[in-house]
Each structure stands twice: as structure tokens, then as C-alpha cells.
Amino acid sequence: MPSIFASEEANSSSNEPSNDNQTDLVIEDDTVVRELQSALQSQREAKRSPSLQTTGDAYLLCETLLDKQIAQGIIEKPAANAAIRGDSAARLVMLLLLNDPQRRRLYLKTASNPELWHRLRPLFGAPPYSFLRPEDAGGLRASGFARARANMTFDQHCAASIAQFGPGQFKDQHTREYRIVAREDDETAPIGTDFLTSASQLVLQVKVKKQTRAKKYELSKSIFKKQLFFPQPGETIVLEETKSMLSAIGAEKPKQTVLKVRGLYPRGDGASTATITLAR
Secondary structure, three states, rough: OOEEEOHHHOOOOOOOOOOOEEEEEHHOOHHHHHHHHHHHHHHHHOOOOOOOOOOHHHHHHHHHHHHHHHHHHHHHHOOOOOOOOOHHHHHHHHHHHHHHHEEEEHHHHHOOOOOHHHHHHHHHHOEEOOOOOOOOOOOOOOHHHHOOOOOOOOOOOOOHHHHHHOOOOOOOOOOOOOOOOOOOOOOOEEEHHHHOOOEEEEEEEOOOOOOOOHHHHHHHHHOOOOEEEOOOOEEEEEEEHHHHHHHHHHOOOOOOOEEEEEEEEOOOOOOOOOEEEOOO
């Protein structure tokens, strides 16, 4: 059985070696906020909405950011799989705002052009991709993106890895971060707290922050030890938007939503991410 305890080590099953590009995705709220503010300013200049209300708004913003980086890459002509200035920030925004069906749609659109294959890793990370379906694996070799990678997708749906989880959309009272799981690509769905209050049953993914062994030991002996564990079935959590999500929706103060955990499905033994089901 997968452990409910989040290890300080990344999950390293035979199907997914430890992510060798994880170091370029240290999640900094300020980095995401700056990129969001720049993108939203461009929207204002184009006389579009200065904030995001729906997943459709989020997709259009991310598509614009991606197109900008692709155009810059054509000018700079980087080596295969090499990042250029702005790639990491654009990727962080896409990880923050897009649900899995939207990530898949944007990835497949980009991958449909063989001339852009060398830009896939800097903009989407290294495979396997949790947002792709098994039938999407044809045409590209995982080893072309990163050494020791054998698969483009997973055989079964699972929670995103630390690197593909990205900046959290929500956080709880124990510093754990959450992102929305969407089954369908619905462009009218709300984002932020409005999504949490739109249904009585919810599916989210949760990430427990990685800690050093010394910090983990310290926390385990304190009143803050829940920071080390996934939320358990029956536990009540209070979610509010992260700083990055507040910037995206144009809000100054977070709204709190009280939810009860119904089910917990860790990504794997020792993983730092899991899928959870909740009810209001």
C-alpha cells in the first residue's frame, strides 16, 4: 500500500526515474506573479479582461505566453531541449492555470509541428506526462527529451509529480498545496474558490512540501507535524487561494472554503503528491 507519509525523496518507480529537470522548477510565488502581471497587462492593452474568471480565459492567456516563447525560440535558435529566457516562467504559469485536459490540448497542438519538438521539454518538462493519455504516446520518444526516460505517458492515471504539479492553486492551514483535477475540457468552468463552491463533490491533487531530514524531524516533534502528511479521510481542511492564484483572478484577499476529505490516493510509496476526493 502507498504510504500516507510524504517522503523527502521523489517517487522513483521503474516507470518514472527521478526528474532530472526538477531543479529548474523551484516554485517561487513572486516569479509566477510577475509573469502573470505582465501577461495580464498585455491583455489590458489588447482591451481584454484584466483578470481571469474561467478556464477558457486561462487557456487563452497560456496559449499567448506559449506562442511568445515559440516565436522567441525561432529567433534565438536554441539547441535541442535547451531553455531560453522566459521559458521557465511561462511554464510555471501554465502549470498554475491549466487543468490536465487543457495541458494536453496545448501540448498536442505544439507537438503536431515537428519543427517545435526541440522546444517541448523546456516548455512542458520531461516525460512521462501525467496529463497525456496512453494513446497519445505515439510519434515521440521519451529518451529524446531526457536520458533514461522510457515512456511518454503513464499506463494508468495518477497524480502529477512534484515537477508537473507546479505552483499550488490553493493551500490549507497546514501549508499543503492543492490543484484542481478536471475530467473534461470545459472552458466555461470557473477558477479559484468559485470552482470549489460549484460542486458538492470535488477531486483535487495535493502536494506536501519537501523538507530536509533535519526539518522533518523537527516538525514531527511539534504541533506542526501535519505539514508532513497528506490530509486523511475524515479530516476537515480549510482551503484558500495562493498568492499566485489571487494574482490571476485579480483578488486582493483569499476566500476560505471548508471541505472534508473523503478519499486519499497517493501517487506512490514515498511520493509527495496524491489525489484526494472531498465534500463540502
